[in-house]
Amino acid sequence: MHRIRCPFCGARDETEFAYRGDATKRRPPDDADEDAFFDYVYRRANPKDWHVEWWHHTGGCRRLVKVVRHTVTHEVHWTGWPDQPPSLPDGAP
Amino acid sequence: MAITVRNGVACCLVLARRGFAEVTAERLELSLEPGRATIGAERCCLPIAPGEWLVLEQWRADGGLRMQLEGDAAGLAYVSDQSHGRQVIRVAGPAARDLLGRGCRLDLHPRKCRPGFCAATSIAEYACALVQVDAVPSFDLVVAAGYAESFWLWLTDHAAMFGYRAAIETVDRP
Ligand SMILES: [Zn+2]
Numbered sequence: 001m002h003r004i005r006c007p008f009c010g011a012r013d014e015t016e017f018a019y020r021g022d023a024t025k026r027r028p029p030d031d032a033d034e035d036a037f038f039d040y041v042y043r044r045a046n047p048k049d050w051h052v053e054w055w056h057h058t059g060g061c062r063r064l065v066k067v068v069r070h071t072v073t074h075e076v077h078w079t080g081w082p083d084q085p086p087s088l089p090d091g092a093p
Numbered sequence: 094m095a096i097t098v099r100n101g102v103a104c105c106l107v108l109a110r111r112g113f114a115e116v117t118a119e120r121l122e123l124s125l126e127p128g129r130a131t132i133g134a135e136r137c138c139l140p141i142a143p144g145e146w147l148v149l150e151q152w153r154a155d156g157g158l159r160m161q162l163e164g165d166a167a168g169l170a171y172v173s174d175q176s177h178g179r180q181v182i183r184v185a186g187p188a189a190r191d192l193l194g195r196g197c198r199l200d201l202h203p204r205k206c207r208p209g210f211c212a213a214t215s216i217a218e219y220a221c222a223l224v225q226v227d228a229v230p231s232f233d234l235v236v237a238a239g240y241a242e243s244f245w246l247w248l249t250d251h252a253a254m255f256g257y258r259a260a261i262e263t264v265d266r267p
Pocket residue numbers: 006007008009010057060061062063
């Protein structure tokens with residue numbers, strides 16, 4: 001069970017959140033080619049490391065929260081709003 | 094413990110326009126502090142998301158609360174009337190925290206949770222806005238009307254071990 005600190009609601013249990021995947025992907029421009037969109041929609045890294053990701057606080061304020069989580073230890077290092085640059089731990093790639 | 098269906102409550106959602114949360118809060122006397130409701134004689138306001146509040150008041154003419162809020166917050170916020178879409182259920186009595194603790198994952202200890210405490214959360218997977226209204230303690234739980242009956246059954250099932258009295262009332266203040 002993760003405990004995730006929503007910037008508005010405070011620390012809440014994982015069950016209140018819906019996982020929404022990699023938060024570093026950016027939508028290509030409308031005129032980008034098929035490969036660019038294939039990459040944007042489907043291709044994801046599967047790091048054994050720190051990961052910047054979206055969690056939607058479905059069971060609370062219903063806002064998207066940006067989370068820096070370690071995929072092995074599940075430690076949550078940082079949470080913030082979508083427009084905030086994530087803070088990564090020292091030594092993170 | 095008393096578990097009461099509270100009818101006759103008008104309920105509106107106020108959503109501030111981008112960049113207008115502070116001025117909306119000031120104009121409508123809403124709290125900007127997450128987890129802290131403003132409970133007045135007439136009105137109870139819960140901050141449930143950034144720039145978003147649930148406003149509860151005694152039922153007036155149809156749409157009365159919405160029209161007043163729209164007038165007061167003209168140009169600052171959007172208002173939607175949720176009166177028919179939400180149901181308020183009150184749980185009151187010394188065992189109220191223990192009952193809610195069976196489905197609510199928040200820390201409801203009186204050290205953290207005092208009158209005015211509020212949260213948008215899930216109770217036994219029912220989406221719920223919760224506010225502690227007094228020191229009895231009494232909690233008002235605002236759920237989607239379509240889930241109210243099912244939520245009622247969950248509450249009364251789990252309240253059986255504490256003993257409870259069920260009631261329906263039409264409130265003269267929220
Ligand atoms: Zn939240």
